[in-house]
Amino acid sequence: MPVADLLQEFESLLENLDTWNYQYYVLDQPTVPDAEYDRAMRRLIALESQYPQWQRADSPSQRVGGQPLTQFGQVTHDVPMLSLDNAFNDQDMQDFNRRLSDRLKEYAADLEFACEPKLDGIAVSLLYRGGTLQRGATRGDGTTGEDITQNVRTIRSIPLRLRGKGYPHLLEVRGEIYMPKAGFESLNNRARERGEKTFVNPRNAAAGSLRQLDSRVTAERPLEMCCYSVGLVEGGSLPDRQARVLERLQNWGFRINSESAVVRGIDACNEYYQLLSGRRDSLPYDIDGIVFKVNELELQKQLGFIARAPRWAIARKFPAQEEMTRLLDVEFQVGRTGVITPVARLEPVFVGGVTVSNATLHNRDEVDRLDVRIGDTVIVRRAGDVIPQVVSVVVDRRSPNSQAVSFPLRCPVCQSAVEREEGEAALRCMGGLVCAAQQKAAIKHFASRRAFNIEGLGEKLIEQLVDEGLVASVAELYTLSKEDLLTLDRVGEKSADNLLAALQKSKQTTLPRFIFALGIREVGEATALNLARHFGGWVTLSAASERQLLEVDDVGPIVADHLRQFFHSLSSLEVVKRLCDAGVNWPDIKRSPVQNQPLAGQTWVVTGKLVTLGRDDAKAHLQALGAKVAGSVSLKTACVVAGPGAGSKLVKANELGIDVVDEQSFLAFLLAEGIKV
Numbered sequence: 001m002p003v004a005d006l007l008q009e010f011e012s013l014l015e016n017l018d019t020w021n022y023q024y025y026v027l028d029q030p031t032v033p034d035a036e037y038d039r040a041m042r043r044l045i046a047l048e049s050q051y052p053q054w055q056r057a058d059s060p061s062q063r064v065g066g067q068p069l070t071q072f073g074q075v076t077h078d079v080p081m082l083s084l085d086n087a088f089n090d091q092d093m094q095d096f097n098r099r100l101s102d103r104l105k106e107y108a109a110d111l112e113f114a115c116e117p118k119l120d121g122i123a124v125s126l127l128y129r130g131g132t133l134q135r136g137a138t139r140g141d142g143t144t145g146e147d148i149t150q151n152v153r154t155i156r157s158i159p160l161r162l163r164g165k166g167y168p169h170l171l172e173v174r175g176e177i178y179m180p181k182a183g184f185e186s187l188n189n190r191a192r193e194r195g196e197k198t199f200v201n202p203r204n205a206a207a208g209s210l211r212q213l214d215s216r217v218t219a220e221r222p223l224e225m226c227c228y229s230v231g232l233v234e235g236g237s238l239p240d241r242q243a244r245v246l247e248r249l250q251n252w253g254f255r256i257n258s259e260s261a262v263v264r265g266i267d268a269c270n271e272y273y274q275l276l277s278g279r280r281d282s283l284p285y286d287i288d289g290i291v292f293k294v295n296e297l298e299l300q301k302q303l304g305f306i307a308r309a310p311r312w313a314i315a316r317k318f319p320a321q322e323e324m325t326r327l328l329d330v331e332f333q334v335g336r337t338g339v340i341t342p343v344a345r346l347e348p349v350f351v352g353g354v355t356v357s358n359a360t361l362h363n364r365d366e367v368d369r370l371d372v373r374i375g376d377t378v379i380v381r382r383a384g385d386v387i388p389q390v391v392s393v394v395v396d397r398r399s400p401n402s403q404a405v406s407f408p409l410r411c412p413v414c415q416s417a418v419e420r421e422e423g424e425a426a427l428r429c430m431g432g433l434v435c436a437a438q439q440k441a442a443i444k445h446f447a448s449r450r451a452f453n454i455e456g457l458g459e460k461l462i463e464q465l466v467d468e469g470l471v472a473s474v475a476e477l478y479t480l481s482k483e484d485l486l487t488l489d490r491v492g493e494k495s496a497d498n499l500l501a502a503l504q505k506s507k508q509t510t511l512p513r514f515i516f517a518l519g520i521r522e523v524g525e526a527t528a529l530n531l532a533r534h535f536g537g538w539v540t541l542s543a544a545s546e547r548q549l550l551e552v553d554d555v556g557p558i559v560a561d562h563l564r565q566f567f568h569s570l571s572s573l574e575v576v577k578r579l580c581d582a583g584v585n586w587p588d589i590k591r592s593p594v595q596n597q598p599l600a601g602q603t604w605v606v607t608g609k610l611v612t613l614g615r616d617d618a619k620a621h622l623q624a625l626g627a628k629v630a631g632s633v634s635l636k637t638a639c640v641v642a643g644p645g646a647g648s649k650l651v652k653a654n655e656l657g658i659d660v661v662d663e664q665s666f667l668a669f670l671l672a673e674g675i676k677v
């Protein structure tokens with residue numbers, strides 16, 4: 001091929017790769033398959049090595065890092081990099097608003113605010129001269145930072161050369177470099193596989209990755225940058241509103257936060273805060289608050305600064321998700337299948353927006369791993385809806401009086417023997433249905449929404465029923481009389497009638513619910529459904545041999561063994577008989593002709609947060625269409641339904657090239673299958 005043609009090919013590769021990069025890393029809208037991108041990149045690199053004179057500093061091939069440095073240079077910020085004033089509650093926000101309206105008298109009406117999540121990363125400055133990236137620097141103390149140019153060049157969402165036209169000759173763009181949660185998870189997984197040290201959180205991982213003297217290491221780290229303001233601007237001008245400036249930056253090639261919005265008035269700011277705070281855990285990156293800025297730059301100028309923070313902006317912080325407190329004691333809870341869980345009793349502490357006085361310690365391995373002792377100062381974490389956890393011990397503060405945690409030798413509730421089964425982390429009470437704790441938990445499970453759905457039969461009532469000796473197993477629920485119920489605390493005529501009606505109504509059920517409600521070990525909703533479908537009726541199921549059980553999807557030797565134990569236990573069969581005698585019934589189901597189900601033979605995975613549907617319902621719908629729903633992604637996975645906050649499963653699906661759909665597309669798919677949500 002003539003050199004002129006090669007040069008033309010080279011130019012169009014550069015342009016295509018640049019555009020694809022922008023679409024992928026800045027807009028989050030990939031337009032070409034990864035394979036196509038990789039092919040173009042390989043071709044570009046081949047041409048660059050054949051014609052080194054064509055190689056440019058801002059070529060998309062130059063993201064791999066260069067020679068290691070011995071130290072970072074220093075950078076002085078011509079325009080200081082500010083920090084933000086904080087607000088912690090509505091009152092602080094009102095005060096902020098009052099200060100604004102006092103200073104801007106002629107703007108008594110509601111001001112416009114630009115709002116965006118406050119990313120928990122590292123603040124950096126990028127300097128472009130004539131549209132080319134000249135220098136990247138950390139914020140440092142706001143006046144001097146470190147020169148991390150080599151490192152920032154490896155980050156794909158940072159343009160090496162600005163797109164389009166009309167940018168100022170000198171343009172300093174500021175923003176946050178952060179590591180998305182999914183990237184953090186896979187980085188830590190890789191470290192764990194190699195037996196290397198893991199990072200505590202995405203922020204530390206981002207900081208550690210930027211602090212590398214060897215930029216080839218940084219190049220391997222999943223970092224992103226999101227821009228939020230400008231510093232030095234010379235030889236050109238920008239729009240007159242914060243939000244418009246961001247739009248302009250995006251057009252020039254920078255990633256900006258897709259959640260950012262403009263609202264009017266402080267009440268709208270508070271609404272935005274509430275909204276985002278509900279979605280905090282499902283965002284793909286960590287945030288620690290919301291930033292509000294007066295949108296008009298002219299007003300910002302009038303407002304000016306106090307000390308090191310602008311008067312025209314504020315960061316409303318979320319409640320901290322980790323706090324320190326003291327471990328007062330460890331108690332042991334007995335679950336439905338007898339598993340004994342150590343529970344930390346804590347000096348109450350406000351964390352993640354609520355007061356926490358208990359946290360799970362999971363099991364003995366976890367207690368050993370934490371090396372936690374009673375009396376220790378511990379760090380407690382509560383994030384979103386997850387149950388509070390003890391994440392670590394502050395060993396420096398350990399008192400000589402701290403005491404080791406001792407695990408019980410007998411069940412703390414029924415005094416039966418306790419065993420630790422081979423290969424299991426859990427201790428288990430062997431009391432079975434004799435144990436009041438297990439009785440309560442079994443009834444709670446039986447009455448729960450996805451099992452018998454007995455309205456009004458809550459935890460408190462179950463406690464009383466068992467403690468008063470009125471009920472010891474689920475079968476006895478249906479022999480309760482109104483007089484029985486009226487003897488209980490806080491049960492009046494009306495609630496007794498309601499409960500009896502709910503019990504009556506619950507008798508009409510379905511086979512999958514019935515199987516699930518029995519609480520057979522390892523038989524969750526999905527397995528119950530598979531069993532029901534496979535055998536069609538209770539009689540065939542309960543008479544099935546181990547070999548027949550093993551033919552059912554999802555049933556392996558362990559589950560088959562639990563089922564066999566259940567069907568051979570006289571007391572279990574007695575409970576079933578009494579339930580049926582009491583009138584519990586269900587229609588037998590047609591054994592589903594597997595071929596007619598659209599997703600028969602496929603395995604799906606559901607991950608992340610599904611806002612409309614919830615994960616449980618999504619799974620139930622998939623199963624109704626014949627799919628198997630698995631907990632992990634493998635080459636056998638047909639498709640992954642991924643909501644926001646999806647982590648390592650999504651990463652793996654992408655690595656394996658498995659189809660991924662979001663909730664919207666999934667809902668559309670369900671609708672096409674005649675399932676309306």
Ligand code: JCF
Nearest residue numbers: 082083084117118119176228291
């Ligand atoms: O996301 C952030 N961490 C963030 C930090 C966002 C902003 O809009 C900021 C900031 C720090 C200073 N704005 C300023 C002025």
